[in-house]
Amino acid sequence: MCSSPKTNLAAATPKVPFRSFMASMTLAQRQHFAQVANRADDRRQIREDRLKGQHNMPEAKPVNVTGHNNNSFINKLIHFCQQHLVV
Known part of the structure; x- marks a missing residue:
């Protein structure tokens, strides 16, 4: 009987019972x-x-060469000019 089902020997249960490595x-x-x-x-x-x-995250604001935010640099520059320069 060539077409009869055969047992799969590779799927046989192991002889040693399974033990967890934690045991x-x-x-x-x-x-x-x-x-x-x-x-x-x-x-x-x-x-x-x-x-x-x-x-x-939202898009980062542009940074100038010195690594500071452009707006704060310009604001500081304007503030400095107003204090120290006579226009």
Whole structure:
């Protein structure tokens, strides 16, 4: 009977029962593992929030060569001229 279904030997259940890697750890090791995993999760969450925030940020105002906002530079220049120059 060539067309009869055959068993798949690759899908056979393993002889050794499945054990979690956490089962072989001591309580202190599990606590340390949890702390490290929680810190990594916090960093990932912060990074994701930062990336989400970049998409929603408004356009930045133009900046001059010195790195200052153009409007504040001009306002300071006008204020300086009014105080120190006689027109």
